[in-house]
Amino acid sequence: MKGADAWALNQALRNLGYAAPDSDTMTWDTITAYNALADSVGAKRLTVESQWTIGPGTFMWLPADSLTVDSCSIAVGQQTTIGQAVFVSAAVPVKATLPVNDAQRLAGDRILTIGDTAFDVPADAAELTDSALLAAVMSSSEYRLATLSGNAVTSSANGSGTLSEGGGGTVNVSYRWKLKQPIDVITVPPSSVVRASGNEGCVVSSGKSVPVAIVSSQLGKTMVRFEQNVSIDNVEIKPTNPNPCR
Numbered sequence: 001m002k003g004a005d006a007w008a009l010n011q012a013l014r015n016l017g018y019a020a021p022d023s024d025t026m027t028w029d030t031i032t033a034y035n036a037l038a039d040s041v042g043a044k045r046l047t048v049e050s051q052w053t054i055g056p057g058t059f060m061w062l063p064a065d066s067l068t069v070d071s072c073s074i075a076v077g078q079q080t081t082i083g084q085a086v087f088v089s090a091a092v093p094v095k096a097t098l099p100v101n102d103a104q105r106l107a108g109d110r111i112l113t114i115g116d117t118a119f120d121v122p123a124d125a126a127e128l129t130d131s132a133l134l135a136a137v138m139s140s141s142e143y144r145l146a147t148l149s150g151n152a153v154t155s156s157a158n159g160s161g162t163l164s165e166g167g168g169g170t171v172n173v174s175y176r177w178k179l180k181q182p183i184d185v186i187t188v189p190p191s192s193v194v195r196a197s198g199n200e201g202c203v204v205s206s207g208k209s210v211p212v213a214i215v216s217s218q219l220g221k222t223m224v225r226f227e228q229n230v231s232i233d234n235v236e237i238k239p240t241n242p243n244p245c246r
Contacts, residue, residue: 202245
C-alpha cells in the first residue's frame with residue numbers, strides 16, 4: 001500500500017519511537033512497528049489472515065498530533081461505533097495576526113520566542129500561518145491561560161497578537177520578540193521628546209534640537225535612536241520653545 005494514509009501511519013509510528021520507514025509506502029518494517037505497538041497495548045496484530053489491513057474500528061482520526069480536549073462525548077467503558085465522535089477538541093488556531101504597536105514602529109525582521117523555540121518574523125508580516133509556530137502556540141502556557149480565562153494575556157512580552165481559531169473565534173496572547181539585527185538606542189524621559197509625529201521626534205541637547213526616531217515608549221521611558229551620526233551625553237528633560245530639528 002502506498003499513499004497519504006501509509007505516510008501518516010508511518011509518521012505516527014515513528015513519532016511513538018518505532019522503526020517505521022520515513023516514506024509513503026507500507027512495508028514489512030511498518031507491519032513490524034505496528035505489531036510492536038499493538039503488543040504493548042493488547043491490541044490485535046496485523047496478520048496474513050487479516051491481509052495485513054487495519055480496519056476502521058481499530059484507529060481514531062485526530063486533526064493534529066496533540067489536542068486540547070474540550071469535552072467528552074462518551075463515558076468511560078461505554079462502547080462506541082465506527083464514525084462516532086469520542087470527544088470534542090478545543091478550537092485549533094489557523095493563523096496569528098500581528099497588530100501594529102509601539103514595538104512595530106521600527107522596521108526590521110524580528111525573532112519571536114515561544115517557550116524555548118525561536119521563529120523568524122519578516123518585517124512586512126501581518127499574519128503568521130506556519131504550522132510549527134502555531135503548534136508551539138497551542139502548547140504554550142500563555143495560550144492555555146488565554147483559552148481558559150477568555151481574556152488577553154498580559155505579561156512582560158514585547159510582541160502581542162490575535163490568534164484566529166478554526167471555529168471563527170479569536171484569542172489575544174502575548175510573547176517576547178526582538179529585532180533580528182540589534183540597533184543602538186538610548187532611553188530618555190518621555191517629556192524630553194518634542195515635536196513628535198508618528199515615530200519621529202526631537203530631543204534638545206545643549207540648546208540644539210537633534211532629530212530622533214522613536215523606537216518604543218513604555219513604563220515611563222522612551223527609547224530613541226539618533227537619525228544622524230551625533231554624540232551627546234545629555235538631553236533636556238522638558239525643553240521650552242525648542243527649535244525644529246528637521
